Amino acid sequence: MSNIISKDFEKDLHERGFRITPQRRVVLRILQEADEHLTPAEVYQRANQLFPGFTEATVYRSLNFLAAEGLVLAAHIGSGQLVYEIGGYNHHHLICRNCRSTCAVEHEVLEILYRQLAEKTGYQIDSVHVTFFGLCPDCKEQKRE
């Protein structure tokens, strides 16, 4: 879809008393176009180019808002920083603890695990973004030297 916010969402938000501001559109759009997770700082940086005058506070508020409304997804990746990405696309990350490179893993690969975990613990797992650490092929090779 090419719409910034689908009309359904706009209507829904509107009916609940929220407003669709240019700022929120911009933040959402940035995440849609980034197609990867971004830190609030990265969002701010890009937002400021598209929309001079943007405040960091507004970035945080927009991200929180969009996350609360389910339009974007907040995830904790290593390093303690919270990152945001466009919702609706379940995937996970591998991060190389040596070179920091990342690699996405399709959700399907992990789905079996989730089912097993759920059975064993009674939890209803709904993590949609988990980060694993390790060594990427290159660094693994290098370490062996």
Added chain:
Amino acid sequence: MSNIISKDFEKDLHERGFRITPQRRVVLRILQEADEHLTPAEVYQRANQLFPGFTEATVYRSLNFLAAEGLVLAAHIGSGQLVYEIGGYNHHHLICRNCRSTCAVEHEVLEILYRQLAEKTGYQIDSVHVTFFGLCPDCKEQKRE
């Protein structure tokens, strides 16, 4: 073992020019006795009782040191906070996103997954502490009301 720091480790650290200070012993001991992950603030709180005069800075420095030396393990659990726990005991956490209760999962359950992931991606996964989010049995029940 009842030793605070095994003699081997003391010797090893010593040979590399590090010193075993009472502060480091205290921090390590707190983590050993806690038998769960603690935030730096929690460590500080306990350390200050055992050892009045302890500084927060020292807690952070000790934790970093012990983590770098492999004596304790730093893990990112949700909420972005870094927590520390005694090393050598691989496990993972489920956190209920509703009531925040946590539940540990034995490493063995996930070991198969790691092997699969490693095969598919070429990464050498060595995450020893991954956190999954979901709903615990109680909250799952409650939600259904």
Added chain:
DNA sequence: CTCATTGCAAACGGTTTGCACTGGT
């Protein structure tokens, strides 16, 4: 016109750092 949202700047909480002192070795 109203009230949700923004901009601004100040506050906040967790973590790190510079520096002189202390104490482990």
Added chain:
DNA sequence: ACCAGTGCAAACCGTTTGCAATGAG
């Protein structure tokens, strides 16, 4: 005695908040 480690206080960084001004509805 030497230098790694500590205490203290100030700096830092990412995030949140109070308040008056703005602009979406």
